[in-house]
Amino acid sequence: MRRSIVPGSFDPMTNGHIDIIERASRLFDAVTVAVARNIGKNPLFSAEERVAMLQEECAHLPNVGVDSFDGLLVDYVTHIGATTIVRGLRVVSDFEYELQMAHTNRHLSPEVETVFVMTTTEYSFLSSSIVKEIALLGGSVEGLVPDSVRQRLERQVRK
Numbered sequence: 001m002r003r004s005i006v007p008g009s010f011d012p013m014t015n016g017h018i019d020i021i022e023r024a025s026r027l028f029d030a031v032t033v034a035v036a037r038n039i040g041k042n043p044l045f046s047a048e049e050r051v052a053m054l055q056e057e058c059a060h061l062p063n064v065g066v067d068s069f070d071g072l073l074v075d076y077v078t079h080i081g082a083t084t085i086v087r088g089l090r091v092v093s094d095f096e097y098e099l100q101m102a103h104t105n106r107h108l109s110p111e112v113e114t115v116f117v118m119t120t121t122e123y124s125f126l127s128s129s130i131v132k133e134i135a136l137l138g139g140s141v142e143g144l145v146p147d148s149v150r151q152r153l154e155r156q157v158r159k
């Protein structure tokens with residue numbers, strides 16, 4: 001069985017993330033969406049909330065599970081018996097960072113492969129930071145994130 005992992009901050013998840021996860025679920029027997037707990041960037045949502053949002057929105061994908069991890073990604077990949085890291089590419093500017101990460105992860109763990117999936121054009125401009133910025137400035141994030149995420153975001157911003 002080939003298991004892949006879709007890692008990220010998911011703070012919060014967007015429709016772009018769903019797009020990548022759905023693509024990964026068609027390519028692999030099993031997919032683990034892995035929420036990075038120790039992100040430096042002072043997250044808006046706790047790891048538990050980020051996991052809960054992903055679980056709700058991935059419920060229609062029977063071969064997809066959601067988890068969170070601390071520490072090195074490659075250690076977690078090996079720990080759960082996955083073979084491949086799936087990352088989304090939106091625009092050329094993603095490439096430099098992703099290339100650096102892929103090489104670093106290969107150096108740390110040569111048996112783990114990184115695979116890139118291009119997002120649908122519709123979501124190529126979309127990121128968690130843009131979504132947060134819109135919400136914090138009082139704009140509508142409808143169509144950019146699932147409805148349940150939009151509601152959580154609105155509640156969080158009001159706090």
Ligand code: ADP
Pocket residue numbers: 007008009010011014015016017019020086087088089090094118119120123124125126127128
């Ligand atoms: P990280 O902080 O690790 O980059 P993110 O939550 O921002 O985590 O992203 C997780 C993964 O989802 C990354 O591979 C990223 O390239 C991808 N991704 C983020 N937004 C989109 C989008 N709009 N379309 C496709 N992939 C995306």
